[in-house]
Amino acid sequence: MSTPQSPMPQAAPPNWQAAAGPSHPGYTSPIPVVRTHLGHALASEWTKIRSVRSTMWTLGVFVLLVVGIGLLAGAAIAANASDGDLNGENPLSFGFFGLLLGSMCVITLGVLTTASEYGTGMIRTTMVACPSRGRVLTAKAIVFFAVAFVVTLVSASLVAVAQVGMLDGAREPSGAEWFKGTVGVSLYIALLGLLSLVVGSIIRHSAGAITIMIGLVLAPLVIALFMFSESLSDLRQALFEYSIPNQLSVFYSNSLTDSGPSGWDPLWIALGVTAVAFAGAYALLQKRDV
Amino acid sequence: MRSSVACMIELEGLTKRYGGKLAVDNLTFTVRPGVVTGFLGPNGAGKSTTMRMMLGLDRPTAGDVRIDGRHYDRLTDPLKYIGALLDAKAVHGGRSAHNHLLCLAQSNGIPARRVHEVLDAVGLTAVARKKAKGFSYGMGQRLGIAAALLGDPQILMFDEPVNGLDPEGIHWIRHLMKSLAAQGRTVFVSSHLMSEMALTADHLVVIGQGRLLADTSMAGFIAQNSRSYVRIRTPQRERLLDVLHEAGITAVESGSGVLEIDGGKPERIGELAAQHHIVLHELSPQQASLEEAFMQLTAESVEYHAHTDTPARPWGADWQKGD
Numbered sequence: 001m002s003t004p005q006s007p008m009p010q011a012a013p014p015n016w017q018a019a020a021g022p023s024h025p026g027y028t029s030p031i032p033v034v035r036t037h038l039g040h041a042l043a044s045e046w047t048k049i050r051s052v053r054s055t056m057w058t059l060g061v062f063v064l065l066v067v068g069i070g071l072l073a074g075a076a077i078a079a080n081a082s083d084g085d086l087n088g089e090n091p092l093s094f095g096f097f098g099l100l101l102g103s104m105c106v107i108t109l110g111v112l113t114t115a116s117e118y119g120t121g122m123i124r125t126t127m128v129a130c131p132s133r134g135r136v137l138t139a140k141a142i143v144f145f146a147v148a149f150v151v152t153l154v155s156a157s158l159v160a161v162a163q164v165g166m167l168d169g170a171r172e173p174s175g176a177e178w179f180k181g182t183v184g185v186s187l188y189i190a191l192l193g194l195l196s197l198v199v200g201s202i203i204r205h206s207a208g209a210i211t212i213m214i215g216l217v218l219a220p221l222v223i224a225l226f227m228f229s230e231s232l233s234d235l236r237q238a239l240f241e242y243s244i245p246n247q248l249s250v251f252y253s254n255s256l257t258d259s260g261p262s263g264w265d266p267l268w269i270a271l272g273v274t275a276v277a278f279a280g281a282y283a284l285l286q287k288r289d290v
Numbered sequence: 291m292r293s294s295v296a297c298m299i300e301l302e303g304l305t306k307r308y309g310g311k312l313a314v315d316n317l318t319f320t321v322r323p324g325v326v327t328g329f330l331g332p333n334g335a336g337k338s339t340t341m342r343m344m345l346g347l348d349r350p351t352a353g354d355v356r357i358d359g360r361h362y363d364r365l366t367d368p369l370k371y372i373g374a375l376l377d378a379k380a381v382h383g384g385r386s387a388h389n390h391l392l393c394l395a396q397s398n399g400i401p402a403r404r405v406h407e408v409l410d411a412v413g414l415t416a417v418a419r420k421k422a423k424g425f426s427y428g429m430g431q432r433l434g435i436a437a438a439l440l441g442d443p444q445i446l447m448f449d450e451p452v453n454g455l456d457p458e459g460i461h462w463i464r465h466l467m468k469s470l471a472a473q474g475r476t477v478f479v480s481s482h483l484m485s486e487m488a489l490t491a492d493h494l495v496v497i498g499q500g501r502l503l504a505d506t507s508m509a510g511f512i513a514q515n516s517r518s519y520v521r522i523r524t525p526q527r528e529r530l531l532d533v534l535h536e537a538g539i540t541a542v543e544s545g546s547g548v549l550e551i552d553g554g555k556p557e558r559i560g561e562l563a564a565q566h567h568i569v570l571h572e573l574s575p576q577q578a579s580l581e582e583a584f585m586q587l588t589a590e591s592v593e594y595h596a597h598t599d600t601p602a603r604p605w606g607a608d609w610q611k612g613d
Contacts, residue, residue, distance in 0.1 A: 027297075027323070027474040029370065029442035034399030036366045044397035051389035052382060121380040124347055125437065128374055129397045131346045131363035289348040 070159030328491030383423025
């Protein structure tokens with residue numbers, strides 16, 4: 001061990017006490033101080049979401065599934081339907097299959113938006129840069145919701161237009177049906193993604209949160225399918241009606257049953273659940289260490 | 291232009307408890323501008339936890355940290371007050387260096403041109419568009435430092451910045467920290483290596499098991515803790531001890547036939563030995579290392595704790611191995 005290099009001479013300690021005086025040490029930066037707000041966090045989250053490949057992958061596969069399956073379904077039905085088969089059918093309803101599969105991609109992207117920051121350690125950098133944790137979560141939620149909604153709306157509208165064109169035998173959908181079959185389902189899918197984002201923030205683990213969300217989407221329906229006991233028929237009915245695939249099909253005025261959610265109910269249900277989960281995630285974020 | 295009130299970090303009774311374990315125990319000290327303050331302690335002493343609390347990442351169980359007189363979460367553009375290198379891996383590997391810095395700049399309203407400036411300052415301009423996961427450890431560390439410098443802050447905080455760096459990188463960081471302090475900034479740097487601190491720090495805060503052990507200037511620490519002594523080996527140990535005793539010099543045996551004389555002058559001892567025809571095999575002035583002084587300091591804190599909470603392994607046994 002060598003002798004340390006010239007330490008500060010004891011006789012002349014830095015003049016800390018005179019900190020308020022003109023000759024105090026201290027550094028003045030030329031960068032102006034800004035009172036930051038949600039807009040800054042939104043810009044930051046937008047940069048984040050567009051600068052990772054997983055966003056392009058999940059959304060790319062999503063568009064491929066929704067548009068691809070939508071067009072395939074339209075073509076298959078158009079080829080096999082004889083005259084009169086489609087009488088009174090809403091041609092928009094065949095967009096359902098692609099969206100149901102595609103929702104898995106939106107769920108994945110939603111979870112990754114929050115949970116991947118915990119996996120990589122980026123969350124520490126993020127929270128140091130923006131100590132207002134609620135603002136970070138809010139900005140993520142807004143940016144993700146906007147991206148998911150726009151991408152879903154574009155894909156679903158494309159499929160809807162194509163199917164209405166392909167299926168000559170079907171009736172012309174009403175304005176309300178058009179609105180529900182495009183804007184309505186897009187809001188629903190984006191909300192499902194937002195719920196995944198919130199679950200990702202609570203679970204802080206990508207694989208775990210994705211598993212929970214896929215379970216939430218599929219488990220009730222699958223369990224209900226095998227619930228043969230007569231004594232459980234009420235529960236079975238409820239599981240069917242409130243399963244997410246069935247709620248999604250409500251937007252096309254198709255439901256497994258005549259009771260249960262109808263009209264815009266699925267959207268309000270999803271909104272309520274997501275709001276509660278968001279409030280929980282918000283509170284946990286304030287309380288927990290990063 | 292911001293007001294030029296000197297930026298300090300003030301800790302007051304800072305305490306963090308994880309379950310039953312007290313990670314940080316009632317720390318009170320102040321980090322001042324214009325000097326490099328070393329934050330020293332063995333691994334697991336609570337350095338990182340303390341720094342995380344300073345940055346608002348962990349909530350203190352008790353006590354308070356203030357940056358520039360305010361709580362960290364009251365700073366709306368904290369990167370302009372304090373830049374921190376916590377660990378090089380706090381980065382999304384799929385994002386390029388440029389985009390990583392850009393999203394941080396945007397969140398604090400820092401102009402985008404600063405991204406280019408700091409990339410240039412740390413020498414990463416050539417790989418600005420490359421993904422962070424392809425970076426070597428040293429490059430990751432440079433990216434972390436670029437993020438810390440982004441807001442041109444008055445306070446800089448580095449957690450073990452030289453860990454895992456090559457000599458060139460270590461030299462660069464040392465120089466950087468000194469020049470930042472020379473500009474009047476507050477520089478707070480943690481390490482578990484006393485030797486590293488001796489080269490860079492002007493002021494020293496030492497903790498062990500979460501407790502404050504020393505808060506002193508480097509010069510003061512050296513004056514207090516560096517012991518100089520003369521080391522002697524001789525085949526005629528008994529005779530030499532007698533001679534030294536007559537001359538009023540106290541020698542201490544330190545095993546394997548070695549004698550140590552605290553504060554002794556080698557010239558005088560050599561002359562005494564020659565007068566009495568005593569053969570010497572070794573006569574050498576020695577300086578106890580600061581590393582030893584540091585180990586002794588932290589070891590004492592452990593002995594103090596041993597009654598209530600016996601550590602599973604001897605303290606200080608592993609702290610030299612690096613992280």
